[in-house]
Amino acid sequence: MTRTIPHFVGGSLLTPDAGRFSDVFDPSTGAVQARVPLASADDVRRVIDDAEAAQPAWAATNPQKRARVLLRFLDLVHRDMDSLARLLSSEHGKTFDDAKGDIQRGLEVIEFSAGAPHLLKGEFATGAGTGIDVYSMRQPLGVVAGITPFNFPAMIPLWKAGPALAAGNSFILKPSERDPSVPVRLAELFHEAGLPAGVFNVVHGDKEAVDTLLTDPRIQAVGFVGSTPIAEYIYSTAAAHGKRAQCFGGAKNHMVVMPDADLDQVADALIGAGYGSAGERCMAISVAVPVGEETADALAAKLAERVAELRVGPSLAEGVDYGPLVARSAVERVEGYIQQGVDEGATLLADGRGFTVPGHEAGFYLGPTLFDHVTTDMAIYREEVFGPVLVIARAADYEQALAMASDHEFGNGVSIFTRDGDAARDFTARVNVGMVGVNVPIPVPIAYFSFGGWKKSGFGDLNQHGTDAFRFYTKTKTVTSRWLSDTVREGASFVIPTMS
Template identity: 75%
Template sequence: MTDLPELTHFIQGAHVFGSSGRFSDVWNPSTGEVQARVPLASKQEVERAIATAEAAQPGWAATNPQKRARVFMKFLQLLNAESPELARTLSREHGKTVADSMGDIQRGAEVIEFSIGAPHLLKGEYSSAAGTGIDVFSMRQPLGVVAGITPFNFPAMIPLWKCGPAIAAGNAFILKPSERDPSVPLRLAELWKEAGLPDGIFTVVNGDKEAVDVLLDDERVQAIGFVGSTPIAQYIYERAAANGKRAQCFGGAKNHLIIMPDADLDDAVDALLGAGYGSAGERCMAISVAVPVGEETANALVAKLTERVAELKVGHSFDEGADYGPLVTSQAKERVEGYIQQGIDEGASLVVDGRGFTLEGYENGFYLGPTLFDGVTRDMAIYREEIFGPVLAVVRAGDYEEALALATDHEYGNGVAIFTRDGDTARDFSARVNVGMVGVNVPIPVPIAYYTFGGWKKSGFGDLNQHGTDGFRFYTKTKTVTSRWPSGAKEQASGGASFVMPTMD
């Protein structure tokens, strides 16, 4: 174990070896082998990172937005050139296929592209002659030092979603990535430095709860962005708020896909396969519940799914023919297998069982075959809880209203989709469903970068979403100035002091 490569933090523009003496293993999910060790920061290490960020931030904030945008242009150029190798690094640590990793990086790059528009997005408002001789204007200013705590399942995309608007707005950003796949965030830090970002503006601190709690408690950190499980999202939101910080926390999901009787069934099956089993189901926007409306639709859907699920190819991360790869850790695999058994125990019909899958030559990898349940009901754990694995549950609905209620009443409200040929149905569903992101004949409704991403109910905590204009609102504060420049003659005729509430008459 001592011969394993030792990863670092990235503080003040340089790689820094950990000094806490605590480490976490970084696995290769395809082989089941430990490939590196990542340091877990102590309180003192995190405090040092905050101090260097705080010292660097005023100079970056004083840099005009157009010059900041030029750094982003250079970073984007470097990121695009580096994407193939970044994707391979990502796949080695996460387990998703290289093609999927490229998508991870691309969706992050799109937010960097959007953030290049910071000179426009940071403009305030101006009202001339709002009152006699009075002008009113507003300006958006950075918060200072902000932090992002990001999950293992998108080690490129979500850090870029968080840091892009934050840095473009003039803040210093501290990233606490997942300790399961930290190499891509560290490489992003190198690319930011190469692009011309001043030292201390993008910092990577690897760690666990100890590091997170320092970021939550330190008064120098003004805002926290988080993506992960709902219990942790709620914990971070509450603790950050108690300490007077802004918090933007996104949690778990249970995304439904409703299949109406008039839907193109082949399209719906293709959508369910990709959205349900892609990335081994380790996506917060994965479709984990299929809701066919009517018995005829349900029977036809399950028949087609059964045939197609059995044909899916599970392979190692670098297998170009694989539909998806391994789960991220052995513990993740065991957790999903536990849910499968629980579904059987609760009376669901196990149509396709992915347990017991092994890949020749990679017998120690964390693989799980695609799993399909039918006859799932609202009271079952495999319906109520987020499984985060390649498991699709079919919940049959008698009619449209029942299908709508399933998605609306569930405690999670991240994403939902409906497949139909009927415009009235799609329009009604989009308006009435109590979920934050809706797809119409689109299985994974992740908005483009200039719209915002965020779920409702227990999928999201906080008032503002990720990326889009909300990203810039979250990482800035608004200052409003009311100014009056009276002439000397008018000043003499003012009549002295006034003790009534001022108006603009």
């Protein structure tokens, strides 16, 4: 009998025996390995009931004690790291080492969030007026929700949950139904670490569950990561229902390669950033922008050489550079983009279509694909492919390369490789993109800075992790306090108070 992946609600695993279900595949073999229940609107409302009931006591727990729960959680995840990584690999398809990196990047935000006692401190001003003090305090919102994607089933849930929990909120996670087991295990580990029942809940579902979270008045804030059309929908729907929303969408990350760059270093960086995790990363570099024909010709030759050496296979196999895509539909979608690139006139240097792994012919595999002479009007340049496809879009000079990255509708991440400090400094100041790398192929900020793209890549005023996360998950209350002697009698005043 097929295994059923449970919800985690009110501190317990909940496995329904009726209702709607979705299949969970092993991408390496193409076989169904489990099924996941899809919650109804009534199911979600019952989860919100539990979260709402648990939140006041958690909010009343002092921040230092909340932080200690996070620290115990860190120890438990490290204890179970290998089993969690294997579980993640088996449902997502990324390699074992990459799965461990997924978990570790999430833990770094938990580590940062353990600083909640400092991060939640308000401000205090004495003597703002005669006998008047003014101070502010940060208080939790209440019940908040995270809707997270398949491509980082540990990292992004932890990016959302860590600051939300540390700030005193209860949290409802709606993970991707494609790889839902690791989020459930994380919920169990939070509970084992001492998080009270109902403070962290995992509910599986599709649009019905999402819409319930977006419209229920008890949900105060929603965080989302996924495609741009869904990010726009969630942002606008949440805002229409009076909720805070922090939504991150698609990307088309460029790497500008200056003529003075070390092209061997560049080629290695592009291979890892473009094909790692089968290109299923919002921070993947999918467009190489070499400046000048000589640079472009040399880079294309080096990339073609390295692409031919990439090893693709089952996610848990030894020596594999990347594994399968998450679903058969993902393979078909990416193959459609490859055909569009050919039809639109790009030069196909490596074609990954029809790739199979002996013994795993039904797996969701796609070989590495490389295009050259891609122009800005082509679909493979304009749209997010989200697969192991790297394109070379040549620029005549630095200004054209800068404009290509700046003018694209996505503004998530960008990198420049150069030995010229002046060029790098100019680029970081002028490029119209939210996250920038200088000689860094994947410009993901560390946990105590914020993560977020611009333009069609991000919707909302505050970013993920860093201090922005604590601002997002708290509301500020400002108190003006005055203590007067019993002998002071000033009489009524009908004038607006001022600092004078």
